Amino acid sequence: MQPDPKRGESRRNFKVQRAILALSLAGDPVARTLPELARALGDHDAAKRGVAALQRCGLLEVRGGESQSLLPTNAARQAHRLEAW
DSSP states (O other): OOOOTTOHHHHHHHHHHHHHHHHHHHHTTSOEEHHHHHHHHTOHHHHHHHHHHHHHTTSEEEESSTTOEEEEOHHHHHHHHHHHO
């Protein structure tokens, strides 16, 4: 179910998720961390919500304990390759 595009918060969430996924794919295969993404976005809470949303839908893999490594999943990589053609 997609959020209502008329709601500003939903658009903001999608922008944050797109940015997180783009940064993760750009760095692949080197893992990013939540603090790195939060610095890049300038908003720790938004980064945390975006990472959780991407993880729930299977586009971002979170590994490790405190320093959590964030990597795009194979599904995210494949979708990125399909869009790049």
